[in-house]
Amino acid sequence: IRVGYPEVIYCKGKTVEQVTGIVQCMLERNCNILATRADEEMYNAVYNICKDAQYNKTARIITIKRKDISIPESFIAVVTAGTSDIPVAEEAAATAEFLGNRVERIFDVGVAGIHRLFSRIDIIRAAKVVVVVAGMEGALASVVAGLIDKPVIAVPTSVGYGANFGGLSALLTMLNSCASGVSVVNIDNGFGAGYLSSMINKL
Amino acid sequence: IRVGYPEVIYCKGKTVEQVTGIVQCMLERNCNILATRADEEMYNAVYNICKDAQYNKTARIITIKRKDISIPESFIAVVTAGTSDIPVAEEAAATAEFLGNRVERIFDVGVAGIHRLFSRIDIIRAAKVVVVVAGMEGALASVVAGLIDKPVIAVPTSVGYGANFGGLSALLTMLNSCASGVSVVNIDNGFGAGYLSSMINKL
Amino acid sequence: IRVGYPEVIYCKGKTVEQVTGIVQCMLERNCNILATRADEEMYNAVYNICKDAQYNKTARIITIKRKDISIPESFIAVVTAGTSDIPVAEEAAATAEFLGNRVERIFDVGVAGIHRLFSRIDIIRAAKVVVVVAGMEGALASVVAGLIDKPVIAVPTSVGYGANFGGLSALLTMLNSCASGVSVVNIDNGFGAGYLSSMINKL
């Protein structure tokens, strides 16, 4: 249905044979391909059947490009609270880039040291849409949304321990944001945020 | 910060005196005003100090308009699964309209009778952004997102009983959507969805 | 009590010695035997004492057939939303087949691409009872039940991550189905669905 968009494969819970089979079949239709949650073993298998497959190790994403996608002027900001949130943020950023978007990364600007956020706020404000990735208490999404006038896509991460209950604390924080303009995707769902931010950036 | 946008008052947990006080003070600054979760008693008190205050009973929203807002060509679709989801949907629609948007209402097209959805899919596809409001199992957001290429803002409602646990079932369904382009706001948060859809519609 | 039905062993939490002991004892009574949640080590041990033991690796099921079971005309449809749901679906299908039923498999027809479901709906409608296996948001059960007039046995799976909380999201979705004719078994309980669908198919 979605012309120009890549086919997407979610690798977790699939065997190497299943994934390479799907890739093979898509290559025949000359699609762009994006495979998420792929470990290195998966990449090697895909590389064996397609030598221009690329691997983003931090994002755990495999990409194969067959068709060009036009890139708009406007850009997407991807913001994280901490260092440990980077893999999820990279999943979002790499997804958005592969879908044909410029992405600015603003990492490690969590609310415990809010001056770091303020020193980067201009670039965030200039974006058309902002992805905020945060674990533990997840407060960054509200603070960012209060400072800007663009849609904020909040991605809770499972980073933390104890009463974060696998990302539940950040998820609830973000759902209850008292700042307007925030919506939320699943815990650790960098792909979903990247995809949606691309949709919005291309409106 | 947000030029041209109304001031917003969340009435629940505030006394009539607090709300009328805030309204008075905003009127002096000549703002547009939007008050959500307002019952009729609240409206009467506001009406007493401002005779052009309007009340949308289903949406439980009071509006006072002092400045015109420009309205874009594109429109927002607000979709519900059932009849009982209408109050939340109206909160979204009325919010978006007051913020200066055209809104199309497509109500009562839940997945249990999917032909109703298909008979309305063209108008939904023509929207720039779609708000999907659903309680009980909340499956409608995924189905709609699978059929269109625009951002879907999913609003879980507390409609249902038993194992819906006050809207938790629809919330989890929507967060776990396997269709791309879906993000979620809080249970029953029609205002948030209306505000965000307006933001996106005006990009 | 159940004449003609196999004895069933749930292997998880049992030692190899316990399982082979039970098998030995059943073989003496000349029963059909179905052992679920069996890994390959378990199968090898059973094979050692019974050379006609069969192993369905995807379904993790061991079967030993000693008596014929009559097979009705009508059939059971087993439907999955995604590829990762197949092991649970196979557990259901293999159970139903061993209990003496014809089974049609309709895999990978989840709601994110609902045209795939529609292209297979005729075979689903022809079944006497339908098992729907889905993880993540689990919306497929409602959509299928809305399209057909036969009992739907919904099996939530633990496929997913984050706010799926080990299958809870799909479970709640299915329990709150607004389509009539749906009932639910435990998360990942392919065996239970297979058994019950056989019961209904033989009514």
Added chain:
Amino acid sequence: IRVGYPEVIYCKGKTVEQVTGIVQCMLERNCNILATRADEEMYNAVYNICKDAQYNKTARIITIKRKDISIPESFIAVVTAGTSDIPVAEEAAATAEFLGNRVERIFDVGVAGIHRLFSRIDIIRAAKVVVVVAGMEGALASVVAGLIDKPVIAVPTSVGYGANFGGLSALLTMLNSCASGVSVVNIDNGFGAGYLSSMINKL
């Protein structure tokens, strides 16, 4: 879609005007009508526009009959653990009867006094499908399913207090049943159980 079946209205969360409007519109199409979760005020309003509307107070169900439905030989057993489970059981029984089924009621045979169950087990065994309604610990569904060879539809109720958490305890008990042939509907969902049992009884 479902020929011969009544139109169903779920009254909770609908206004009197909405329900009577829907009823009016269905009467014009000469449908059988079943309205669930209806209080007396709702019934009075429906009665005003349709003098042959019937009200089952315990079940909170309004029925209007315009077409005959054929009734099979086989019957449905509706079983409850306690006295307080009767309203949910009646919702199931009245639904099934209106859909054209013979129903046997076996009430107050909970596991704390299992001899009461055994004294009624023959009638339960003779049914084609059994609905088991139980709150608190919900153990009755497993015990019944262990004693019979027919499908058991388990309905957890919200009867109880404290750690029953609004029916969660009975729900989890029934989902984890170690007896084969049990499936579960939502907490207090007598309608769903009645509808599904009718579907199975007519196979």
Added chain:
Amino acid sequence: IRVGYPEVIYCKGKTVEQVTGIVQCMLERNCNILATRADEEMYNAVYNICKDAQYNKTARIITIKRKDISIPESFIAVVTAGTSDIPVAEEAAATAEFLGNRVERIFDVGVAGIHRLFSRIDIIRAAKVVVVVAGMEGALASVVAGLIDKPVIAVPTSVGYGANFGGLSALLTMLNSCASGVSVVNIDNGFGAGYLSSMINKL
């Protein structure tokens, strides 16, 4: 044990007779008395037996002073995110004041408009200990703690709806704070925060 400190009565769940009985008995020992969670009916009954009983309606606190308490130089800051958090904040402030402390109130400075917080940060920084009261996403505690070097006592409130689950969202946010120096008391427990802040202010 605690010399100079008032006797404290938690009124909820106690009858008027029980509370006045306890008050009578404490008055005979010439104690200062603090009664929390007291409605106006309770106050009237206490006033009847003790004409110098004071009532703080917002805080729902009754106080009777019989002995002077010395007040330190340093002060406690009580900060709220929103207007609806004020009753809980007043419970904290009134408790601390009655225990012999100077209290500065900084209300309505939540993170959605963070400039309001920055315009008040100097007075917050000057306090010896800070109580932060916030509902919904509860992000304020982390932001404040990141800006100051004094202990922050975080009080989650039940203000909000939907996925705030009665204050759970704010509670988890605060427990997972990535800023150092934050500890948490029970949801809505203004008394506990006021008492502890007094303890720390007097060290």
Added chain:
Amino acid sequence: IRVGYPEVIYCKGKTVEQVTGIVQCMLERNCNILATRADEEMYNAVYNICKDAQYNKTARIITIKRKDISIPESFIAVVTAGTSDIPVAEEAAATAEFLGNRVERIFDVGVAGIHRLFSRIDIIRAAKVVVVVAGMEGALASVVAGLIDKPVIAVPTSVGYGANFGGLSALLTMLNSCASGVSVVNIDNGFGAGYLSSMINKL
């Protein structure tokens, strides 16, 4: 405080050095010693310093006997629903035996095949106190308590999967038992049940 009773060591979360240190120190005071949750490595280390240490592998219990304990005439029945519950049941039984009690084991009599329970009910009825160990739906405790007039100590186990949530389903079932005379210990807490049953058996 408890004369004649053994010292008890809970090994989980302790190092081998910590446990052998504690054992050494107790041996000097000539105590009977019971160490629970001990793996074989732990046993070997204890055996090295005390050659008459015994190991019950199923129960994961180490015992060292230095003093005799008198054994009452009456006995304790330990009952399980399934085979997988036996390790927890053995922990209870071995604890009770070491504390000086006669124990009767009645295993694998779960409610899915209730005739197995009835064939053993006389020995259960003859006990002074009964320990019922069950996972999954945990219904056995209610059924047993309904059949006898003695205290039932219910032990939920974590046996099961999916919606048993690590033993939560059996725990809630047992807490909500509608049969009188049932009390509950922690999930998998065979030791606690064995200790308490000994206390009651010696009254």
Added chain:
Amino acid sequence: IRVGYPEVIYCKGKTVEQVTGIVQCMLERNCNILATRADEEMYNAVYNICKDAQYNKTARIITIKRKDISIPESFIAVVTAGTSDIPVAEEAAATAEFLGNRVERIFDVGVAGIHRLFSRIDIIRAAKVVVVVAGMEGALASVVAGLIDKPVIAVPTSVGYGANFGGLSALLTMLNSCASGVSVVNIDNGFGAGYLSSMINKL
């Protein structure tokens, strides 16, 4: 089954007609009758058909005595943490007394002021079995069990607010007690504790 024991009626969820009907029918069999969770309206209806019906308002219990029950020498101690726990404690105490036991009440000895517990510990130690009733953090059960050598039946109450989640906090505390000899009944289940303590006291 239980000779000499009263018939028990749980009134919640039953109509006045249902309860008086059951009472009438039991009176004909000359039973002792205990009706729990009865409000005053229920009592008045019962009193109308049986003039010697007694009502314990705090415990919400109706009793009708027709046969004498022998009372053992030993006694039951019923202990509460706070004043608000008394209704549940009275349900336990009144149940045990009606079943033929001596009961000692030791109220308001919670752990926040542990000297109150120590001043009453001798009478607690002299009991044959101890019922501990506590809400909020529920710590009293562990402390008592650590000080005595008799069975402790712990009753969590729903007293508290916020993160006590309707009694969940006290329930979990009691289930995780690190003191031996503790078992737990449902939240607010004074009847269950009274019944079980009577069983144990009469062993």
Added chain:
Amino acid sequence: IRVGYPEVIYCKGKTVEQVTGIVQCMLERNCNILATRADEEMYNAVYNICKDAQYNKTARIITIKRKDISIPESFIAVVTAGTSDIPVAEEAAATAEFLGNRVERIFDVGVAGIHRLFSRIDIIRAAKVVVVVAGMEGALASVVAGLIDKPVIAVPTSVGYGANFGGLSALLTMLNSCASGVSVVNIDNGFGAGYLSSMINKL
């Protein structure tokens, strides 16, 4: 912002390269460094670039000292309920010591044997602030707070099994403490408690 205080690194979820990079960069600014949740591999890598890095294995903390910190007269008491709570307690104690505080350790004084607590209560009372570390039922915090007049920082630990749900039971217990002066940090958050206790000890 915090003069004299060390830079803190939370190692979990960071690669060895990330941590050594951060350390390198801090060393250039001549900071004191505290790295928490560090395993031995992490320590070895840090040691390689800084030979005076120290490792506290139990606390899993790496420290590098470059500047002296003044130590107040008053001290912090760190108290544990059990032996298994020691790693978390050591994280608290080692943090507080490195921040420049005297710490007294009072370990293994849980409420099941409350005489052990009483024999150490004088040293606890002499502290300026008390950290209480406890798992399972977590009752110790309330008991200690009831006996002293100083702030109690409660640290729930994940020690336990079954219905402790990863530390939830101790967390809820501590949040619901009926003793005044208790506040709570995240489950297993020894660092947070150590940091806050240092803040308070230096007021």
